[in-house]
Every structure is written in C-alpha cells, then in structure tokens.
Amino acid sequence: MYNKVDSFLPDSAVQATEALKNPKSVVMTDTVAGKKKKRDWATWAPDPKRAMWLAIVVPGAGQIYNRKYWKLPIVYGGFLGCAYAWRWNNQMYRDYSQAYMDIMDDDPNTQSYNQFLHLGMEITDDNKERYQNLFKRRKDYYRKYRDLSIFCLIGVYALSVIDAYVDASLSQFDISKDLSLKIEPSIINNHSSLNPVKASSLGLQCSLNF
Template sequence: MTKGTRTYQWCIALLLCFVQTAGIAMYGQNRPRAAAKRQQLEHADSLKRLPQVAPDSLNVQTESALQRVSAADSLAIADSIAAENKKRLLEMTSSTTPQVSPTPTDSINGALNKKVFIPNPTKATWLALVIPGGGQIYNRKYWKLPIIYGGFAGCAYALTWNNKMYKDYMQAYKDAALGNWEANSIHDLLPPGYLDRTPKTQITETLRKRKDTYRRYRDLSIFAFIGVYLISVIDAYVDAELSNFDITPDLSMRVEPAVINSQYSIGSSNKSVGVQCSFRF
C-alpha cells in the first residue's frame, strides 16, 4: 500500500469522526428544545381543559386584590410612621433642653410700635413766632417753658414799673418847671422837708434826671422783652434743627496739661509746661 493511499484513509477516518461528533452535539441540542416544545403543548392543552372565567369577574377580583394590597401597604406605612414618631418623641423627652427665659411680648411690641419724633424746624419757628413758648411745646422741651415765661414775666414787671416811675417823675418835672411847687406830684416823690432846704433849681434838675433815667430803663425793658421773645424763637428753631444731630464719643473736647517744646526760648531748656486743648470730630 502506498503512502498516498494511507493518507487518504486517515483523512476519511478523521472526517467520519468529525461528522459523528457534530451529530452527537446537534442531537444533544435538539433534545431540550423538543422537550420544551412538548411541555408547552401539554400546558396549552391543560389550559384548554380549564373552565372559562368571565372577564368581568377577573377585573373585580383584580380590583379587590389591589385594594387589599393597598390597604395592607397603608397600614404598614401608618405603623412605621407611628413607630418613628414615638422614637423621636422619646429622644426629645430624654434629651436635656436649655432653659430659655421668656421674653415679654409687651415690651417687644412697644419697642416696635414706638415712633421716633423728629420735629420740623419750620413748624417750630412759626409756632414760636405766633405763640410765645409754642415752639418749645412742639419740640417737647417742656422744661424750658418756666425759663421763657419767667423771662417774659420779669421783663413785663420791669416795663410796668419803669413806665410808672417815668410818668410820675415826668408829671413832677412839669409841675416844677411851671413853678407849681404845691402839687402833690412833687411832694409824693420828695422826702419831707427836702423842698424847704434845697434850692428849686436843684430839685428841678433832679426831677429831670430821674425822669430820663426811668425812661431809659423803660426802653431797656422793652428791648429785653423783645430779646426774650427772639431767644425763644431761635431756641425753638435750633432745637428742632439739631434734634437728629449725631452726638457720639468722637465729638469731644479735652483739656489737659502738656509739656510744650518752645523753639524761641532763651536758655538751656527749650521745654515749657502748659495746657493743651484738643478737639475731636
């Protein structure tokens, strides 16, 4: 037997082994598929043998089943929420809470509702011009009213007194100038016996000087009255204008002793002791 024939026989044998192996593999794969097909057919036959159920009854049963499931779920959720709340309540009651002092609500409401009063300078000025002391009342500076009305009362008393004395000496001077020495206006102003031991010219000059003096005092009383009135008006305006002025510790004046270096001193030392005044804005 030749070498080529042997090779041919070995190839045929190997091909037959390969075909046999492939057939075994395909048979092993087809058997489960056939079994599965037989099982599906048997299951279909069993379903056909079962009694037919109406679709409405199936829907009712499905809905009832869903309701039971939802009710069971809701009960489980409610139980879990109640357990969680109970656990948190126990934690809150067991933990120590800080003691906080209660704040009175009346004081808070009063502080919120309290309005800051800021006077109007123009209105305060007009009230002070129309009514003496009206600007101070508008600015709510009531403690200034006794000072202002006291000044008005003093000026009014001085004006009345000086005017009365001026009229009396004016009448006495007229009677003395006319030579009517027996008039009551002269005897009421002069001490007893003064008319007999004093020359008439001197008495006439004295009456004239006193007349002029009381007239000057009367005029000064009028100016003082006007001055108090103007001061009340100016005070009302300035007080209203500076009502919201910022007064802080930065606005201050300080006076203290200090050692000052003098460049023009003659001698060995060019330092001197003095007082230093500093302003802070």
C-alpha cells in the first residue's frame, strides 16, 4: 500500500522502511548483488608480478598461471636433464677421485682403480705414472661438468621465472585487428627551394594505422 509519508522521505529512508516491512526481499537482493561474477577467460589477462612470484616459489607454476601448459614439458624436462647430468658427473667424479687417491698411495689394499682397467690389464711401475695422470684428468673432467650442470640447473630455473613474467606482460598488450602498415607514393614539398619546379618532389610515404 502506498503511504503518503514515504513520498517525503529520502531514498535511503524509503529503503530502510521497506526493509522493516519486508526483510526477505532485502536478503534476496543482497544475495544477488553479492554473487561472484564468472570469470571471462576470453578477456582475462594474467598479472606479471603474480606470475613471477609463482614461478619463483614453484617452478612451472607461472606457466600454469599464464595458461601456457605446453611449456611445462620444456621446463620440467630441463630440470630433469640437468639433475640427471649432475648426478651422473658427480658419481663419476667421486669414483675417479677415489681411484686417483688409491693409485697415489702405497697401500696395496686400496685398489679401487682396477674397476677402470681393461680386461687383462694391470698397473705396473712402468705404466703407473701414465695411469696417475689419466685418473687425474678424468677426475677434473667430471668435476668441471658436475659444476656446469649445477649452473645449467640454475639457468633453467631463472629462464622459467623470466618466461613467466615476460609472457604475462606481453598478454596485456592489446593489438588491434586493424593494425596495418602502408607504403604509398606522395609528393614532398620543398619550401626552401626558390625554383617552383623544384619546389616539389616525388617520394614514398609510410603510414601505420592502428
């Protein structure tokens, strides 16, 4: 029922009066207004800083956040490859280090270097110095590539973070469908020339439309 008093009240007072009269309608209105809108993935753009921090905390999480799932095999493949290279080179380095220490001492009970000898070969006083140099070179070789595999692992981690940040930043650039580059002839006026015939010349004009 229409009340004459309501016509003299401001809108806020009228709403308060309606809330007292019919509280259920207010609850239904608030529920509809407070309902979370469904995200539109067609226009959604990732946040570069959030993508970067996700990639720092969990490798590959930045690519998942950017919805670039095809990059995950590349990221995790790089991590697994570097981890395997480190494990292999570290094991070989430890074996050759032990063999080098055993061949350098005079203890006959320490002969771990025999596992690296060919079948039927043995170390004598004539070839001992050659094998000492050989084990030393191989020990240094595997140590170098063990350290290199660690740097490669760090590099893959850094590249995954940079890729997540750059990919999220580039997704915010709005490139119009009307972007076009046109090159067409044009007449260039040369006002500094005193000769009217030479006052204009033919040239090319480049225009970018977006």
